[in-house]
Amino acid sequence: xxxxxxxxxxxxxxxxxxxxxxxxxxxxxxxxxxxxxxxxxxxxxxxxxxxxxxxxxxxxxxxxxxxxxxxxxxxxxxxxxxxxxxxxxxxxxxxxxxxxxxxxxxxxxxxxxxxxxxxxxxxxxxxxxxxxxxxxxxxxxxxx
Amino acid sequence: xxxxxxxxxxxxxxxxxxxxxxxxxxxxxxxxxxxxxxxxxxxxxxxxxxxxxxxxxxxxxxxxxxxxxxxxxxxxxxxxxxxxxxxxxxxxxxxxxxxxxxxxxxxxxxxxxxxxxxxxxxxxxxxxxxxxxxxxxxxxxxxxxxxxxxxxxxxxxxxxxxxxxxxxxxxxxxxxxxxxxxxxxxxxxxxxxxxxxxxxxxxxxxxxxxxxxxxxxxxxxxxxxxxxxxxxxxxxxxxxxxxxxxxxxxxxxxxxxxxxxxxxxxxxxxxxxxxxxxxxxxxxxxxxxxxxxxxxxxxxxx
Numbered sequence: 405x406x407x408x409x410x411x412x413x414x415x416x417x418x419x420x421x422x423x424x425x426x427x428x429x430x431x432x433x434x435x436x437x438x439x440x441x442x443x444x445x446x447x448x449x450x451x452x453x454x455x456x457x458x459x460x461x462x463x464x465x466x467x468x469x470x471x472x473x474x475x476x477x478x479x480x481x482x483x484x485x486x487x488x489x490x491x492x493x494x495x496x497x498x499x500x501x502x503x504x505x506x507x508x509x510x511x512x513x514x515x516x517x518x519x520x521x522x523x524x525x526x527x528x529x530x531x532x533x534x535x536x537x538x539x540x541x542x543x544x545x546x547x548x
Numbered sequence: 549x550x551x552x553x554x555x556x557x558x559x560x561x562x563x564x565x566x567x568x569x570x571x572x573x574x575x576x577x578x579x580x581x582x583x584x585x586x587x588x589x590x591x592x593x594x595x596x597x598x599x600x601x602x603x604x605x606x607x608x609x610x611x612x613x614x615x616x617x618x619x620x621x622x623x624x625x626x627x628x629x630x631x632x633x634x635x636x637x638x639x640x641x642x643x644x645x646x647x648x649x650x651x652x653x654x655x656x657x658x659x660x661x662x663x664x665x666x667x668x669x670x671x672x673x674x675x676x677x678x679x680x681x682x683x684x685x686x687x688x689x690x691x692x693x694x695x696x697x698x699x700x701x702x703x704x705x706x707x708x709x710x711x712x713x714x715x716x717x718x719x720x721x722x723x724x725x726x727x728x729x730x731x732x733x734x735x736x737x738x739x740x741x742x743x744x745x746x747x748x749x750x751x752x753x754x755x756x757x758x759x760x761x762x763x764x765x766x767x768x769x770x771x772x773x774x775x776x777x778x779x780x781x782x783x784x785x786x787x788x789x790x791x792x793x794x795x796x797x798x799x800x801x802x803x804x805x806x807x808x809x810x811x812x813x814x815x816x817x818x819x820x821x822x823x824x825x826x827x828x829x830x831x832x833x834x835x836x837x838x839x840x841x842x843x844x845x846x847x848x849x850x
Contacts, residue, residue, distance in 0.1 A: 410657055413687040483658050523652065525635045530658035546660040 423547045424469040432458030471536040479534035484508035494518040514542035560617040569610035576602035623683035661689035705776030713850040720819045727757035771838035780808035818846040
């Protein structure tokens with residue numbers, strides 16, 4: 405159908421930082437740096453909150469970000485089938501948030517979310533995932 | 549598939565203009581006209597220091613549009629067409645212009661894609677097959693309805709005799725009135741010796757509204773000359789605002805804009821028409837689809 409074979413999505417670090425939410429930590433750290441080293445008279449508690457918050461956020465997201473980075477950069481491409489949506493307690497703007505679950509051709513399972521259910525493919529849909537060569541986790545191409 | 553794909557830059561930008569970036573850029577230009585804060589006789593602060601940050605912000609806000617247009621151009625020039633299946637329609641509930649939808653699709657390989665936000669346009673129903681154009685360099689896919697230069701043919705609908713629309717139709721579009729009044733105001737102000745800074749925004753408004761009118765007119769002509777005919781059902785009437793012509797001149801009852809829907813999920817709204825031409829709710833109306841933009845017009849609006 406596609407005629408010319410599969411085209412791998414090119415690696416885009418900005419997409420990885422966006423979808424892993426690492427940009428929030430980087431923004432906090434950048435703001436903290438500007439307030440500390442450029443602006444004058446910033447109270448100590450503001451510096452502590454921003455540097456601390458940025459560091460904690462970065463530490464929490466580091467593992468996923470590195471995994472997504474490797475997967476997008478040099479990961480194996482696999483086809484996966486959506487096995488279903490699992491419930492979460494999260495809501496956004498009146499929409500319930502669900503987690504997307506898939507199982508790829510090798511048998512590895514993966515998930516994405518919480519996300520709005522109407523933005524996710526239904527159970528049984530075939531999707532493309534990229535596998536992280538180190539940890540083996542798989543990431544949906546749409547969010548990579 | 550057709551090979552006659554247009555690849556202009558401006559049509560692709562104007563498909564969904566970066567309004568926020570344009571507004572911020574205008575504000576940046578205005579701020580750059582403020583007095584120089586580094587001059588010898590400068591007094592206090594000047595808005596001019598905001599010009600450069602605002603220009604940077606405008607560039608950042610325009611970046612997604614620029615990337616989209618570059619990708620769409622590459623797709624139109626050297627991409628290949630793929631038949632994809634609609635896996636869902638994302639409903640966007642926030643925002644003033646409702647309803648707003650986004651089509652989600654998956655191609656036979658499993659690659660997912662999503663359309664731009666669709667307002668008052670044809671939305672392919674879930675499960676239907678659509679055609680998307682893949683840009684191989686960024687591996688992004690674009691729905692043919694988001695590519696003004698692509699030449700799709702609506703699968704449904706029957707051929708119908710061509711109609712030549714009258715130019716007077718344009719007078720029932722708000723954009724024409726906006727363009728005319730902005731042009732009149734600009735001319736009046738210019739002759740009165742107003743500084744150019746106050747006249748230029750009006751000329752920009754004339755250009756933008758005129759572009760919208762021209763685009764709509766070309767879509768209407770295409771739809772009525774070689775568009776396919778589909779049948780819709782009127783689902784509602786929308787009365788005109790109080791400032792409409794019929795109300796001011798008090799020549800009888802008001803007209804309405806008719807909201808319509810088809811069985812396969814097309815929906816839209818006709819222009820505002822006088823009361824004697826309004827079709828009752830529940831009746832069917834003949835519609836023509838513009839093969840290039842997918843905008844659908846009522847045959848009676850000619």
